[in-house]
Amino acid sequence: MTSDLVSKEISAEEAAELIQDGEVLGVSGFTLAGYPKAVPTALAKRAERLHANGKPFQITLFSGASTGDECDGALARAKAIKWRAPYQSNPDLRSAINRGEIFYTDAHLGIMGHLVRTGSLPRPTTAIIEASEVTSDGKIRFTTSCGNSVEYLRMADRIIVELNSIYGDALCGIHDCYLPELPPYTHPIPVVNVLDRGGKDYVQVDPKKIVAIVRTNQGDTIRPFTEPDAVSKNIGGQILEFLAHERKKGRLPAGLPYQSGVGNVANAVLTAMARDSLQEPVSLFTEVIQEAVFELIKADKLVGASGTALTCSADAREYFKQNAATLQKKFVLRSQEVSNHPEVIRRLGVISMNTALECDIFGNVNSSHVCGSSIMNGIGGSADFSRNCLLGFFMAPSTAKNGAISTIVPFVTHLDHSDHETHIFVTEQGLADLRGLDPVSRAHKIIENCAHPDYRQQLNDFLDYSMRSSKGKHIPFALDRAFNMHLDFLEKGTMKE
Amino acid sequence: MTSDLVSKEISAEEAAELIQDGEVLGVSGFTLAGYPKAVPTALAKRAERLHANGKPFQITLFSGASTGDECDGALARAKAIKWRAPYQSNPDLRSAINRGEIFYTDAHLGIMGHLVRTGSLPRPTTAIIEASEVTSDGKIRFTTSCGNSVEYLRMADRIIVELNSIYGDALCGIHDCYLPELPPYTHPIPVVNVLDRGGKDYVQVDPKKIVAIVRTNQGDTIRPFTEPDAVSKNIGGQILEFLAHERKKGRLPAGLPYQSGVGNVANAVLTAMARDSLQEPVSLFTEVIQEAVFELIKADKLVGASGTALTCSADAREYFKQNAATLQKKFVLRSQEVSNHPEVIRRLGVISMNTALECDIFGNVNSSHVCGSSIMNGIGGSADFSRNCLLGFFMAPSTAKNGAISTIVPFVTHLDHSDHETHIFVTEQGLADLRGLDPVSRAHKIIENCAHPDYRQQLNDFLDYSMRSSKGKHIPFALDRAFNMHLDFLEKGTMKE
Numbered sequence A, B: 001m002t003s004d005l006v007s008k009e010i011s012a013e014e015a016a017e018l019i020q021d022g023e024v025l026g027v028s029g030f031t032l033a034g035y036p037k038a039v040p041t042a043l044a045k046r047a048e049r050l051h052a053n054g055k056p057f058q059i060t061l062f063s064g065a066s067t068g069d070e071c072d073g074a075l076a077r078a079k080a081i082k083w084r085a086p087y088q089s090n091p092d093l094r095s096a097i098n099r100g101e102i103f104y105t106d107a108h109l110g111i112m113g114h115l116v117r118t119g120s121l122p123r124p125t126t127a128i129i130e131a132s133e134v135t136s137d138g139k140i141r142f143t144t145s146c147g148n149s150v151e152y153l154r155m156a157d158r159i160i161v162e163l164n165s166i167y168g169d170a171l172c173g174i175h176d177c178y179l180p181e182l183p184p185y186t187h188p189i190p191v192v193n194v195l196d197r198g199g200k201d202y203v204q205v206d207p208k209k210i211v212a213i214v215r216t217n218q219g220d221t222i223r224p225f226t227e228p229d230a231v232s233k234n235i236g237g238q239i240l241e242f243l244a245h246e247r248k249k250g251r252l253p254a255g256l257p258y259q260s261g262v263g264n265v266a267n268a269v270l271t272a273m274a275r276d277s278l279q280e281p282v283s284l285f286t287e288v289i290q291e292a293v294f295e296l297i298k299a300d301k302l303v304g305a306s307g308t309a310l311t312c313s314a315d316a317r318e319y320f321k322q323n324a325a326t327l328q329k330k331f332v333l334r335s336q337e338v339s340n341h342p343e344v345i346r347r348l349g350v351i352s353m354n355t356a357l358e359c360d361i362f363g364n365v366n367s368s369h370v371c372g373s374s375i376m377n378g379i380g381g382s383a384d385f386s387r388n389c390l391l392g393f394f395m396a397p398s399t400a401k402n403g404a405i406s407t408i409v410p411f412v413t414h415l416d417h418s419d420h421e422t423h424i425f426v427t428e429q430g431l432a433d434l435r436g437l438d439p440v441s442r443a444h445k446i447i448e449n450c451a452h453p454d455y456r457q458q459l460n461d462f463l464d465y466s467m468r469s470s471k472g473k474h475i476p477f478a479l480d481r482a483f484n485m486h487l488d489f490l491e492k493g494t495m496k497e
């Protein structure tokens, strides 16, 4: 490191002192990948000290998506977050939001950076970005995610770099820091194939904006990959079977890329592909490249993977480092504005697979809010993909909480994806292809194919009652009983009658 | 007309005989513009005769959007429609759907043609297309809309042309019949400015597929333009004021194109622009170019307008014909896959304005279903635009049915646009800029700014009760009272307490 950069090297605690009460911070990080660790932890400690002395200290935290406990968890526990956007998954942060203590704006991940750039959301004044390299002329290379880091680096007045050495130069070259210009200067995004690139693998900033460099050597905190459970395997198997059927019918060209959402079931589908001897090599055009991708690589079944984040447990990180030369050619990490861009998703004909919290009998999906009021993680990029994909799956186990909850309900309590755009539901009970069906046919099919047998009668009763009592028969929908199953659950702890 | 074409000229009644029971028909037409008139009317009569003789006759009707009474109305009254998609607005068809007599699939208009092309919906076997020109080598030029006609012409086995002479050659050259290839062969759509074109102004078909040519000389049935009412003018005025404010704040570059939805309020905004002496000339990138566009033209305030349909009353048609040479250079009519394409809407930074049936206090919008069960018209292209625009408005009078209905409700009974993507609500009471707000702040702002004073107390009571009773406080949402206002309306004919 050159002397001008060395002179900016300070401790995390010193860097935390540079942040003002009330500031908007833009941090790197996307779903536990590539988020800053040392400075947010130090900032949380500083907030606690200030609060103990009766002084106010709260910041607004904009990120790519969720960040690790060292950031979201520590800052939430320190009551240092006033406003958070656009996604989270940390238990302590989530609880604080659901107690109404933190403002939280849940946003489509593909549009978050765009909202900031167009002035619909305030501009971060300080960016805290995890980097694997920074040069004295202001070139910054990211670690395991791109997220909204390009946007935040451009817009912030001050940049704090967490220079993380844990990957060495293994990630060098996998980023594509391209961002489309804003209207009226926007041109087509130059991505026609999964691995196409539009920009440089680093971001150029004004080196004078870099106010601190904090050295770290700490990996992303990611649980090791676990074998999918029976339910997830079942759902994954059904999806592969359905895809083969569609291909045979001539409705699905070969070679379209997959998007695979977060969570267990999504991992199971990729694992099933890796293990299926008949499976051709696949491409991923996705948001988070989850660890199951290494199963595909080991089985020689990955053409290439594009995402905005790469989540690696310690084992996967070692594997990546050992095979960096080969793997760098198979991966592109893009800004989430591009990884989740409707233009590219529609162009590539992505096959999308996302997990739902609950689905209703008419075809609506809730990805984000339990009983309509408590945020789980957020809508994430699910709508970016499901709304623009060529073929889209929503999947979930048919019950949650040991059977006390049916994930198929009369009406979703929060609606993230509407009946106009959902294609296919899958639970371990079966698959419902909803394309082109009218509402009544959808309802019958979802209850028959996807609902758990324990709940079919209740759902059919609702549908029958709706058919009789509803004013319009296009969507027979009894408003007076729409949420009865949820109300039962809230009162008695189970949806069972 | 050359002799080979003359030999295909038959009457509408003869053409109707070519259609089989159970067929899927793909017709031209988009919101009362450019739909076939003579053949559907004759087909309805044929169905009635067959039904009178105890014979079955029903078809599936796929269109661009709604069609006129000569098509949707006549066929619905004749009970000749089994399945209809993707949009409608005819009173008789709507009633039959809401009685549960006709299957109806409501779809995003920008995706309908894509669903048919990718095999998610069945392929039309006969296309009935209104044309202003047809040549012996199979070149077809459309009339007042493009809709899904390119798709249906390509996919159908048989083509029936309604050759309509009412526009003469006045529409010659305004169509752009470009369609992107399907994945995996899709390339960027070559539209970077509102008037850019990607294809030819005619469609080339195999002339052997043209089985009939039916001559007509009948205009689209469109009510003459009427002066906007006071409420619409008020809403239009607020939108213009807000746009000026955003521009002054540096958050909105000049020159972005507008999308303006169907209905009275949308017309009022364009009219207000035409009459505002400070208004710069505007571009439209929209779905339906409504008649208010001529106000802009007369005021010399139109740069150019792109849409998939042009709705002209008899007066407007005469105006168009007289000024065809100039107007042809100001208009492009595209396939609805392109006029409503997320790629182009996002690229151009469209400012979108659509009318809602009802909005809820959390920011969700219902565009399509009264009390969750009866279809009004359909979601149309509203989500194509609102989801991908740079800045989006949903507007509605704060009450309907002489005040018996509040259009601001605790929870929408059908959800077309979610709180994740709605930006700004406007009623004649005021405007609520929801961008970046958390759910509780949104609720306060919508009630304060947009609800009618007669309903504010009820809405605030719901919010207060929800704050107390809801398990999660992120979205305080009392499931047990969510639809009470609607239930009151259904029981007592008014939402008033």
Ligand SMILES: CC(C)(COP(=O)(O)OP(=O)(O)OC[C@H]1O[C@@H](n2cnc3c(N)ncnc32)[C@H](O)[C@@H]1OP(=O)(O)O)[C@@H](O)C(=O)NCCC(=O)NCCS
Residues within 6 Å of the ligand: A260, A261, A262, A263, A264, A265, A266, A287, A288, A354, A355, A356, A357, A358, A367, A368, A370, A371, A376, A377, A378, A379, A380, A381, A382, A383, A385, A397, A400, A401, A405, A406, A407
């Ligand atoms: C929906 C989502 C939470 C499921 O995650 P998952 O890890 O596959 O699912 P799990 O089955 O482990 O469920 C997670 C939790 O939700 C609970 N849950 C699931 N369905 C529920 C329901 N209908 N009601 C209440 N709780 C429910 C589970 O019981 C579990 O709770 P626990 O953590 O206390 O055990 C997750 O996929 C998500 O956040 N999705 C939204 C964002 C998204 O789709 N991103 C991808 C876009 S690229």
Ligand SMILES: CC(C)(COP(=O)(O)OP(=O)(O)OC[C@H]1O[C@@H](n2cnc3c(N)ncnc32)[C@H](O)[C@@H]1OP(=O)(O)O)[C@@H](O)C(=O)NCCC(=O)NCCS
Residues within 6 Å of the ligand: B260, B261, B262, B263, B264, B265, B266, B287, B288, B354, B355, B356, B357, B358, B367, B368, B370, B371, B376, B377, B378, B379, B380, B381, B382, B385, B397, B400, B401, B405, B406, B407
């Ligand atoms: C919502 C929509 C129906 C409003 O149309 P409009 O002509 O501006 O509105 P109006 O105020 O005349 O309302 C139309 C009817 O709905 C009724 N209505 C409005 N709000 C209502 C509500 N919340 N509950 C019940 N009825 C309602 C009106 O009373 C009126 O009924 P009437 O015909 O019996 O008098 C229309 O814009 C639409 O269909 N939108 C969806 C599609 C779309 O947005 N397309 C544009 C995309 S490019």
